[in-house]
Amino acid sequence: MCGITGWVSFERDLREERPTVETMTMTMARRGPDDEGIWVTEHAALGHRRLAIIDLPGGRQPMSVRTPDGDVTLVYSGETYNFPELRNELLRRGHVLRTTSDTEVVLHGYLEWGEAVAEHLNGMFAFAIWDGRHNKLVMIRDRMGVKPLFYYPTPDGVLFGSEPKAILANPLAETAVGLDGLRELFAFVRTPGLAIWKGMREVEPGTVIRVDRNGLRIDRYWSLRTAPHLDDRETSVAHVRDLLDDIVRRQLVADVPRCVLLSGGLDSSALTAIAAGQLSGTGETLRSFAVDFAGQAENFVATALRATPDTPYVHDVAKQSGTDHEDIVLDSAALADPETRANIIRARDTPMGLGDMDASLYLLFSAIRRHSTVALSGESADEVFGGYQQFFSPKVQQADTFPWLASLTGESPRRTFLNQEFGRALDLGRYIQDSYDAAVATIERLDGESDFEYRMRRISHLYLTRFVRVLLDRKDRTSMAVGLEVRVPFCDHRLVEYVYNAPWALKTYDGREKSLLRGATADVLPQSVVERTKSPYPSTQDPAYATTLRNSARDVLADAANPVFDIIDREGLRRAVEADTPQAMPLARRAIERALDLSLWLDIYRPTITTS
Template identity: 45%
Template sequence: MCGMVGFAGFAGGVPEGTEDFSLKLKGMLEALSCRGPDASGVWTDDSAGLGHTRLAVVDPVGGRQPMVLERGSRGPLAVVFTGEIYNHAQLRAELGSFGRRFATRGDSEVVLHAIDTWGVHAPARLEGMFAYAAWEPVARRLTLARDRFGIKPLCYAQVDDGVVFASEPKAVLEHPAVSARLDPDGLRELLLSAHPMVKTPGRSVFAGLREVAPATVVSMDPRGVRASRYWSLTPAEHRDDLPTTVARVRQLLQDSVSGHMAADVPVSVLLSGGLDSSALAALARPGTVPLHTLTVDLGTRRSDGDAMGRDPDGPYAELMARHLGSTHRRVRSTAAALSDPARRARVGRLRDALTLGDFDTSLLDLFGAVREHFKVTLAGDGADELFGGYRWFTPRAAASGTFPWATVLERADLTRLLDPALAAALDLPGHRRELHRAACTEIEHLPGTSPEEAALRRVSHLNLTRFLPCLLDRADRLGMGVGLEVRVPFLDHRLVEYVFNAPWRFKTFDGREKSLLRAAVADLLPPPVLERRKSPYPLVRDPAYRTALTSQVTRLLADGGPALDLLDTAAVRRLLLEAGAESRFPREGLELVLDLDQWLRTYRPALSL
């Protein structure tokens, strides 16, 4: 796991302002130093530069980057790569049969030879989470690629005489040819990616900067830019009966967890005591090496008024840890720490986006505690989206005309907080409907699929391609913010393909959510954990958090700030009145006001709204 940066010129020169290659690369790398605290390196030729900062997880001695393959008359191939390739041993053997020779034990050199052997088809041969950039000086060709689900980030900006790219926008913005600009589309993306969490593939918040979409290869040379998808969620007939399906899910998940546990450093598991994380912990338990598990504690108490049905994680996590005999640690976060403006600003800077309040700051606390002892951890991201764990997995939600989770997770009424003229111009509800319509056009169905099955397949597809990317981006940015690699075994593409195409009646065969997963690991979990109802990630319930947020928003109104130019100050004052009522706590609205102001202060974008 690492960070990468670079730039390339396609006409024989380099992007303006790139005269001192090494200095520019080092400046860009500095913005990503937290992603790779163990080593860094740069490589340049007369028209390009690549930089890499490394978190050493596999082959600590031999995996330094950038890596360069000398190819005779074809010229060198220079590559920077981030992520983990779980089938690198198999690929190494296959490439070796073609006469390839390797000087290292890790996956980076395997990726280098895979690119040289298979070109733009290389990503389809890689199993894991990854992003890479490959530069071929003779052809003046830059190739950018990203894993199937977009677990690892990669973005780029085209400039007059080339391209600038990096793992994160903040590093691209360090290059003198690129500046922070915010236009209406960018502001819509900024707001909707947090409220209600919709990620548009390929789009970025900043004007002129794009993300490489998941499962996509982008090739750039003097002839132009070409993007192609190498994988997608496609329908396939499911021929297995229910018992066979349960057994197959178990085998696929066991294979995935085993692969994700491979590392030259110890691996931990995030354990909430829910079905997903407990399944991973049970399958990860090795025979001789102690298992280490961690959970976050916000002092959450069950409330009948909690629409999300949150339940304290601590007791279940400790029960599961005792069951497994793992070395377990509970990480505590306080209201004072979670509401600290400096920590909120840090989270926003790490994410290059609006935060999700204590949902984010507490996760950063957990990741920081994990990183004190581990460089790698397993997380259960993707299980709910894949197995149908959310309560919006219903035909009714599918027919709502918008993203199914929007009516449940509408974290704030954005329209009422924005300046009325700006709200009208942005038309966030209409924009969201258009994004939903476009997303639905990607979904395919087999002939003869029933209307109910088609509706629930649509919900699953939207969750995997528009909702889950928000959570994956959050996990990557906050994990790498403390130098922690977060691995997600539920997103092995073979497991995803199989479960996605299983009929919905299998996924709820026992009348509950995630029936397939529960049945697949039933023999591994104690009954209270196996039967526990779905409980989302905890939120702080300490009244001190409410007091801190209202105080900070009150101060912002008094002192002024850039967000107030975009907001309806009368609406913000009404929000404060709501926060003063014991029966209401509009936390999402208060967090939005503070986050938007902090984001604008941090990036100081040129506005063209």
């Protein structure tokens, strides 16, 4: 796992721009604390920061192959889980491979198959290749968008990087945010290809981008397609289990310490049980980590979202699976620490956070990194198998908007949070509707599919192509900020394609959420977990956390010149600080957290905000 960056310019000699490329590369030092590499030729410059996972001495980058017609050079971030098979195939085809790294396999795969190499890869990846034979740059991103990659077209080429900060370190890139970027900050719709920063774009998942003297061209090599599901329930459950066994086995491969993130929910518990069983066969004990909060047992109050605390279920799984388990217990002071908030904003380059849930994730990853370099996560199982409450709400099922927004009652807090002038300029209601209409227009309907099944297909598609990318970006950027690689087995495209096309009646055959996953893994799970209802990522209920937030917000309110009030409503923030009823406090807390994020982001990045 690594950070990549680069600059292609057909009108200047980049050999004279090495210091700028070094600066771009250094911005991602936390993504790659183990090594740094720079490669520069006349019209292309590539930078790489490495987090060594496989073939520690042999996987250095940028990695080049010299051909009679020019060098072909790669910078690569991610993991290719089927690289052993591809390596053997390339050897049979006559390639000479000098390392056991997946990086070299990807590079020689490009030499063998060209841009079609993407179709051969199973994994999470984002990489760029300068092909000196044709003087072109090729950028490729994995199917689900697990690994990030951004680019910034220039008059004579392009800048690119794993994170916006690498691009913004180049003087050619403007640190500005326009209307659409601002809308993305508040609409929560994640438009494919759109970055927050003006002039910057995101390499869309499942696409190939090539840049040469003729300009920039984008081609799609994968998308989530509709297909008939012909397997019965028993066959479907068995196939899901077979896939999970294979996926976990592949994703446990690493030359560094590994672990699992365990929440006590069905998703992470299933991965933990399968991984522990596989490692026990080789005499290895799996490490597992869970997040908890000081005083959580005393302060926990059941809600419609979180009916039960995680810890008892975590311990049931750890005991049955025989893991070497540790609870990472966080206190409110650490969660509310402004430096923690600043680290998260720097990691993500935007204030699109989730308050204490972001802080706890960052602190959890920081603690895990002292023991492990690779962690398996249950992220995206809810999107794949249908785990959210919204899937089961008649109101949401019939709504013509994004399902995670359809359940909101009244005016969205994200909109009332804005000051009136700013809110009118954004026109979020129209933006969300246009985005939704564009998203559902691409969803294919199966011949003979009922109206209800098609509705459920649309909801699943939206979660898998829009919502999940918010969560994947959050997890990648937060984990890589501390040099931890988080792998997401439920994003394996084979599993996604198979379950997506299973009819909703099959996904809920036992009358509950995630029936296929429960049926496929019940034999290795404690009964308590099998019967547990869905509970989202935990949030602290310690009153001390809310008190600290209010005090920080009062400091913001005391600064009459704070630019955050060009965006948010000052009186709205004041009301949030003074909220004292149980009904108002959850919304007030979210508003305060968002205001603090925005204020700090404006102070750190000092972006030019344009609403015209």
